[in-house]
Amino acid sequence: MSTILIDAYVSEIGRRLPRKTHTDIEAEIHSILQDMLEERSQKTGKPIDEEMTLDVLKAYGAPEKVAATYQGERYVIGPQLYPIFMQVLRIVLMVIGILAAIGLGVAIYQMVGRPQNAFEIIIKAVANFGASVMTALGNIVLIFAILEWALYRASKKVEVKGLPKEKEWDPRSLTKVSSPNQVKMGETIVEIIGCFAAIVIFNFNPQIFGFGYAPNGNWYLGTGNWTSIPLLSERFFYFVPYLTLVWALTIALDIVLLRMGHWNTVTRINSIGLKVIGIIIAAVMLAGPSLIAVTAPTLATVLGDAEGARVLMTLLTQAVRVVLWLAIIGGSIDVIRVIYRTVTATN
Amino acid sequence: MTNESFENVILELRRGVIVLAVLSQLDKEEYGYSLINGLKELGLEIDQGTLYPLLRRLESQGLLQSNWRIEADRPRRYYVLSTEGRILLPRLKQEWAGIVSMMKKVL
Numbered sequence: 001m002s003t004i005l006i007d008a009y010v011s012e013i014g015r016r017l018p019r020k021t022h023t024d025i026e027a028e029i030h031s032i033l034q035d036m037l038e039e040r041s042q043k044t045g046k047p048i049d050e051e052m053t054l055d056v057l058k059a060y061g062a063p064e065k066v067a068a069t070y071q072g073e074r075y076v077i078g079p080q081l082y083p084i085f086m087q088v089l090r091i092v093l094m095v096i097g098i099l100a101a102i103g104l105g106v107a108i109y110q111m112v113g114r115p116q117n118a119f120e121i122i123i124k125a126v127a128n129f130g131a132s133v134m135t136a137l138g139n140i141v142l143i144f145a146i147l148e149w150a151l152y153r154a155s156k157k158v159e160v161k162g163l164p165k166e167k168e169w170d171p172r173s174l175t176k177v178s179s180p181n182q183v184k185m186g187e188t189i190v191e192i193i194g195c196f197a198a199i200v201i202f203n204f205n206p207q208i209f210g211f212g213y214a215p216n217g218n219w220y221l222g223t224g225n226w227t228s229i230p231l232l233s234e235r236f237f238y239f240v241p242y243l244t245l246v247w248a249l250t251i252a253l254d255i256v257l258l259r260m261g262h263w264n265t266v267t268r269i270n271s272i273g274l275k276v277i278g279i280i281i282a283a284v285m286l287a288g289p290s291l292i293a294v295t296a297p298t299l300a301t302v303l304g305d306a307e308g309a310r311v312l313m314t315l316l317t318q319a320v321r322v323v324l325w326l327a328i329i330g331g332s333i334d335v336i337r338v339i340y341r342t343v344t345a346t347n
Numbered sequence: 348m349t350n351e352s353f354e355n356v357i358l359e360l361r362r363g364v365i366v367l368a369v370l371s372q373l374d375k376e377e378y379g380y381s382l383i384n385g386l387k388e389l390g391l392e393i394d395q396g397t398l399y400p401l402l403r404r405l406e407s408q409g410l411l412q413s414n415w416r417i418e419a420d421r422p423r424r425y426y427v428l429s430t431e432g433r434i435l436l437p438r439l440k441q442e443w444a445g446i447v448s449m450m451k452k453v454l
Contacts, residue, residue, distance in 0.1 A: 027415075028379070028399065028424050035380035035423075061396055069396040070403070 002053035006033050009057050016067035025070055033060065077144045080151065084186050085144045088193060092136050100129040139200070143193055150255050180341050181264075183257045192254045195247035202240050206232065231316075233293035239285055246278050268342040272335055279331040286324040292316055365393060367439050369401060370432060373411060376425040402426050410435060 010030050014022040036056045037048045046052065060066065077085050104125040253270055257263065285291060294316075299309035368391050372382055379399055386393055405411045410432035415422045428436065 025403075027422065031378075031421065031423050032380055032395065032399065034421060035378075039380075039384075066396060069400045 002050055005053050012063040013067045078148050084189050096132050181262045188254045192251050195251050199244050199247050230293045233291055235289045236291040242281055268338050272338050275331045275335045279328050282324045282327040291320050370436050373428045376427040378423045378425050
């Protein structure tokens with residue numbers, strides 16, 4: 001019975017430890033417990049029995065407490081990332097709040113003359129807001145937890161044999177302007193979140209970009225239980241795998257940068273490569289067929305206003321062109337900036 | 348100061364010397380339980396939940412090395428100072444002597 005108890009106790013501890021170390025720790029605790037029991041048996045002159053085993057296990061401590069002593073302090077989001085997490089969270093919640101307010105405003109505008117739907121529309125708006133907040137919060141926490149884990153792993157590698165060494169911290173960094181080689185943590189994390197969000201949205205939830213309209217003639221931008229017309233064409237989705245690859249590689253590069261803490265020639269060349277690919281994709285998208293799926297006649301049917309539909313279509317087409325041009329120009333400026341920094345850093 | 352606060356301060360004080368105490372006993376091989384008992388006989392009681400994780404940490408830092416050995420039909424893990432630990436120990440002892448003499452002046 002005492003062996004069964006010890007085995008159960010030890011495996012209960014092991015269950016709470018990392019896979020890599022738990023077998024070794026379990027074996028060691030097993031051995032220690034047997035030493036303790038033997039000593040107690042010799043002192044008392046009694047054979048090892050269940051009661052003695054229970055006493056020893058109780059003295060050794062609850063499995064969760066014992067397991068905790070083998071692990072250092074770990075965080076889902078630690079002190080290093082917490083300020084940036086809060087900053088990102090505030091911005092995202094603010095954007096969601098603004099979008100929700102716009103959505104509610106549009107809904108209220110459409111409600112004029114049909115007050116009987118008011119309650120349902122407001123409830124839907126609040127529910128959508130709640131769902132958006134929860135989704136955003138979940139995704140942001142997930143991204144930061146992955147970053148925390150990556151940084152934790154990196155910090156473990158920094159430790160050298162002998163005494164643990166930490167990166168030297170200079171209090172002057174609190175006020176000084178950051179050097180061009182220093183990785184800006186906030187910017188990098190925002191880029192990771194942006195790329196992650198783009199991958200998730202365009203690969204798994206592209207219907208976000210669509211017109212929804214209700215049978216009663218109301219329409220709005222976004223998702224819902226209503227009929228939806230996709231906004232983006234098949235031509236656009238042809239590029240999604242390429243864009244996803246660029247976004248995924250950008251995330252990988254950003255994680256490497258966060259772990260290193262500074263830029264070097266290799267990371268800069270990689271960054272230039274990714275930006276050039278991004279510019280090429282944007283240029284091909286700009287030169288090719290329309291990326292908008294919805295047509296003026298379809299919009300006219302939904303809106304019941306041909307002139308309004310024509311204006312909206314022109315706006316949409318121009319907006320897409322502007323976004324692509326911005327991507328090309330912004331990307332080009334970035335490439336020049338990174339090339340300049342690579343050259344100056346090499347010199 | 349309450350009794351509990353006093354105990355906590357004592358615990359903190361002792362925690363600071365545990366690493367040196369443990370390293371000092373491991374110039375010859377010892378298994379965890381014998382080490383606890385040895386230190387207890389010398390007047391230093393260490394909680395098991397403190398000692399075993401500490402031994403592993405010191406090993407991962409390269410100051411100790413360990414090996415499993417079968418004794419009386421069951422395995423025991425023996426710890427001993429590594430080469431790096433042997434180099435570091437005299438320096439730690441010297442540091443400790445410095446702390447003691449400094450604290451004598453302070454107190």
